[in-house]
Amino acid sequence: MILVLDKLCSLYVTVVRATPVYLQIFIIANLIFTARDMEIYAAITCFGINSGAYVSEIIRAGIESIDKGQFEAGQSLGLSSGTIMRSIILPQAVKNILPALGNEFITLIKETAVAGAIAVTDVTKAAQYIGSRTWDVLPPLFIAAGIYLIIVLGLTKLLRIFERRLAASDHH
Amino acid sequence: MSCCQSMLRKTYHIKERKFVLDYIINLAQRYYNAFFAEGRYTAYLEGIGNTLIISLFAVLLGVLLGVLVAVVKYYRKGAQKSGDSGFGQAV
Numbered sequence: 001m002i003l004v005l006d007k008l009c010s011l012y013v014t015v016v017r018a019t020p021v022y023l024q025i026f027i028i029a030n031l032i033f034t035a036r037d038m039e040i041y042a043a044i045t046c047f048g049i050n051s052g053a054y055v056s057e058i059i060r061a062g063i064e065s066i067d068k069g070q071f072e073a074g075q076s077l078g079l080s081s082g083t084i085m086r087s088i089i090l091p092q093a094v095k096n097i098l099p100a101l102g103n104e105f106i107t108l109i110k111e112t113a114v115a116g117a118i119a120v121t122d123v124t125k126a127a128q129y130i131g132s133r134t135w136d137v138l139p140p141l142f143i144a145a146g147i148y149l150i151i152v153l154g155l156t157k158l159l160r161i162f163e164r165r166l167a168a169s170d171h172h
Numbered sequence: 173m174s175c176c177q178s179m180l181r182k183t184y185h186i187k188e189r190k191f192v193l194d195y196i197i198n199l200a201q202r203y204y205n206a207f208f209a210e211g212r213y214t215a216y217l218e219g220i221g222n223t224l225i226i227s228l229f230a231v232l233l234g235v236l237l238g239v240l241v242a243v244v245k246y247y248r249k250g251a252q253k254s255g256d257s258g259f260g261q262a263v
Contacts, residue, residue, distance in 0.1 A: 006248040009241045043226045048233025055238025060245055101235065108234070109227045122226065126219030130212050139206035147220060 009056070016053035021114050024050060029118040043115040051108055058104065062097035063089060095166050102159040106152055113148075123147050 016024070025046040033042035066089050074084035116125035127144035131137040207213055 002244070002247050005244045009244045013241065040222060040226060044229045044233065047226060047230035049237065051230055051234030052237025052241065055234045056241035056245070057238075059238055059242035063242065063246065101231075104234070105227065105231045108231055109223065112223050112226045112230070115222075115226060120222055120226070121215070121219055122223040123216065123219035126215040130206055130215055133212075134205050134209075136202050136205065139202045143203070143207055143216065144219075147216065151220070151224075 013053045013056060016050055021046070021050055021111060022117060025114055025118055039115075039118045039120045042118060043112065043120050047108055047112060047115075050111075051104055055101065055104060058100045059093075059097055062093040062100070065096050066092050098166065099159065099163050102155070102162070106155055106159075109151060109155070110148065 025043065028046040028049070029039060029042040032045065033039065070088055070092070071081075071084055074088045075081075079088075112122055113124040115122050116128065119125070121129070123144045127140035130140040134140075205212075207216070
């Protein structure tokens with residue numbers, strides 16, 4: 001049972017990581033959410049599935065980054081492996097996982113520019129639309145670039161504050 | 173001769189300056205057209221909203237799927253070892 005699930009998960013991660021998002025979003029949009037006015041759900045599904053593959057690797061790496069000795073220390077105290085996982089491994093792993101997860105979120109914001117391909121009016125699509133209305137393509141594109149820059153810089157700053165608060169309990 | 177040259181340079185300079193000034197004014201007009209004219213900024217706002225909605229829900233879905241896959245991998249690793257000790261033991 002677990003073997004089959006593991007094979008499925010491996011297949012999912014392999015397929016998602018080996019195909020371009022641009023193609024995936026067309027497939028999702030034409031496979032599941034084919035109705036008009038549903039494009040945004042298609043985009044959410046596509047990017048969710050896409051980032052799931054990367055997040056799984058981040059989480060796996062985060063759990064594996066915790067030293068084996070921590071597990072053994074828990075065992076020597078007579079704790080069950082569930083308790084060890086919940087109260088020793090995961091709190092430390094989360095510290096490694098969260099910053100990487102924030103980076104994933106930032107990457108995702110930039111990646112959503114692809115959603116314009118299925119006619120979702122995101123920032124890039126809005127800029128293209130305005131460019132086609134004013135017959136002057138370049139200014140809207142620069143404005144869109146500025147908007148992305150502001151969003152990402154703001155998020156980076158937020159993440160840095162968050163990271164500092166997580167590091168506050170470190171003492172080495 | 174030299175007087176002529178300097179005059180030429182001067183006119184050229186003025187022309188160039190006018191060109192730059194025109195370009196800047198033109199640029200301001202272009203950006204105004206691209207952002208404020210006819211309430212176009214609402215399109216950008218809609219775009220920002222959609223971008224943020226998509227990335228927020230996508231990240232939630234992504235974390236959900238990622239945790240699921242990571243848990244399966246973790247269990248699989250524990251089943252593989254099947255020893256009485258080791259970090260990757262089944263929970």
